[in-house]
Structures are given as structure tokens and as C-alpha cells.
Amino acid sequence: MSDSLARSSFVHVAIAFLAMGSWAVFANRAHPMPQPLVAGMVQGALSGAITFVLKRMLEALSARFSGIAALVLPPLIAIVLSLVILTAIHTLAGTPEILATIALPTSVTAAYSTIYTAALWRGRRTS
Numbered sequence: 001m002s003d004s005l006a007r008s009s010f011v012h013v014a015i016a017f018l019a020m021g022s023w024a025v026f027a028n029r030a031h032p033m034p035q036p037l038v039a040g041m042v043q044g045a046l047s048g049a050i051t052f053v054l055k056r057m058l059e060a061l062s063a064r065f066s067g068i069a070a071l072v073l074p075p076l077i078a079i080v081l082s083l084v085i086l087t088a089i090h091t092l093a094g095t096p097e098i099l100a101t102i103a104l105p106t107s108v109t110a111a112y113s114t115i116y117t118a119a120l121w122r123g124r125r126t127s
Contacts, residue, residue, distance in 0.1 A: 013048040020047035020105045027100040039095040046086060047105055054078060058113060062120045071121040075113035082109045 021044025028036040061074035086102040095101050 009052060013052050016047040016051035017044035020044060020108075023104050024095070024101045027103075028095065028097045031096045035094070035096055038093060039090070039097070039101055042090060042093045042095065043086075043101055043105065046089060050082060050085075050105075050109065054109065054112065055116065058117055059120065062117055062124070070124070071117060074117045074120075075110065078113040079106065079110050082106055 021040040024043035025036045025040035028039040058074045058078060061077060062070050065073050083102070083106055086105065087098060090098045090101055
């Protein structure tokens with residue numbers, strides 16, 4: 001993959017859509033069609049949107065806080081917002097297996113948010 005493709009927001013959003021949308025179809029596979037497909041489309045769209053916004057949101061939040069709060073609060077806020085948004089929209093969409101559907105995307109958000117915020121925090125402390 002070329003460097004420009006690796007940095008492309010479109011590529012990141014598309015990968016998030018496909019990966020997490022596929023996960024949602026799998027998580028809801030025991031239910032009759034079209035429920036798994038609807039869950040997949042909903043999760044794919046949400047994951048794409050979250051991927052597009054998450055990095056910039058963490059950078060903005062990290063800049064607003066200082067000290068240990070700059071390390072802890074940005075990922076915590078990102079995780080809570082993700083959980084609330086995913087739960088609410090999947091409830092509205094009628095996703096049958098909400099917990100199974102959002103478990104993986106929330107875990108990815110938590111891991112990425114924590115690691116990226118820690119890198120930002122370390123960078124601020126060393127400069």
C-alpha cells in the first residue's frame with residue numbers, strides 16, 4: 001500500500017465500514033434476514049463516521065486538558081460517547097444483538113483512544 005493510500009481518510013473509513021459492518025452481520029447471523037444486513041450497514045456507517053472523527057477529537061480533547069487529565073479524560077470521553085451513540089442508534093435500528101454487535105467496535109475504540117492519547121500525552125511532556 002502506498003504512503004498516500006495509507007494516510008487517506010477515505011481508506012481508513014472504508015476499512016472501518018467493511019470490518020465492523022462485517023462483524024455486525026456476523027454478530028447477528030442467527031436472526032432472519034434482513035436483520036443482520038441492517039445491523040451491518042448501521043455499524044459500518046457508524047464505524048466509518050467514528051473513524052473519521054476520532055483522531056481529531058482526541059487531539060482536540062488532549063489539548064484542552066493538562067496533567068493526568070490529558071491522559072485519562074480524552075479516551076474516557078471517546079469510549080463513553082461511542083457506547084452511547086452505538087447503543088442508541090442500534091436500538092433505533094432494531095439490531096437484535098446490540099451487545100455482541102458493539103463489543104468489538106467499542107474495544108477497538110478503547111484501544112486506539114488509549115494508545116493514541118498516551119502518545120500525544122508523552123509527546124507534550126517531552127517537548
